[in-house]
Amino acid sequence: MTGHAIPNFLLRVAIWMVAVFFYVLPLFLESSGGPQANAQENDKSVLAFRGVASVLTSPRCLNCHTSADGPLQGDDNHPHAMNVKRGTDGKGSAALRCRACHQTENAQFLNGSPGAADWQLPPAATPMAWKGLTTGEICRALKDPAKNGNRSPQDLIPHMETSLVRWAWSPGPGRILPPLSREEFVSRLKEWIDTGAACPE
């Protein structure tokens, strides 16, 4: 009998160790923000960004977030009429500024030009072009200070509050809206930032 006592003791210790390793330890790690919690947070962040990206890749954003040397227009992203150019500051060429046609609000007559107070493209040095990029590539570009005008993820929130970005949700007749409401878009953006601004692969 004595001969079995030590193996039984060792067996119990081993069972306890296995239980601690597979059950208790994960619970502890989860409650203390360990890898599993981090993975869940990462998944939430990526999911939030997918919502953000669905707006960024809508025509209302893509038409100015383009790598071309001028804006696009329409729901089919065709080149802007009259070979309009971006200009170094994103506000048009010397005598053909965006403001030549785009006022501070949408023109109130048929086929009038759309407008917002700060109508422009991103500057030529940082075009922030989305077209052709994967969701992950857009995400990483959005976080890259060298590409995004030296903004932190938190700095993106004020940009989304500008009248130009707000215009995307009141673009006038004949222009489709982004797939999320503005409130939902900003909510997803904040959630993405609050959960670590993780990017999809």
Next chain:
Amino acid sequence: METIRFTVNGKSVELQIDPQTPLLWALRERLGLTGTKFGCGMALCGTCTVHVNGNAVGSCVTPVSAVRDQQVTTIEGLSRDRSHPVQRAWLQIQVPQCGYCQPGQMMGAAALLAVNKNPSDSDIDDAMAGNLCRCGTYARIRKAIHLAAELSRGQK
């Protein structure tokens, strides 16, 4: 109707007008400045180009409310005596054919030369892309802008 005050060619004006009225019609029909022409009415042809605070704008899509307290210059105000380099160059090169688009072309050219004293062909093409000419006077327009630039620099 609202009272809207602004300056046109150096003179203060005050209009009782619907604030959404296009600046073009305020200029032509209320102020009698018919040098600025109506083309497409949709900012697609540049015929109605005027300057607001020195910047070229399409007056057909600019509500008059947008120029409240601003400085507007029309083709009539480019100079009093045809002495503006663009006017001199246009006359010397004999740019116009039918002439309808030319006020807009000249205002576009003047806006370009105000910020670029020595534009390249590419600069001219980019700046003037919004001004269409059905007669196809583009080659003479480009030549005249180069001449106007030289005149501005005092080289001719």
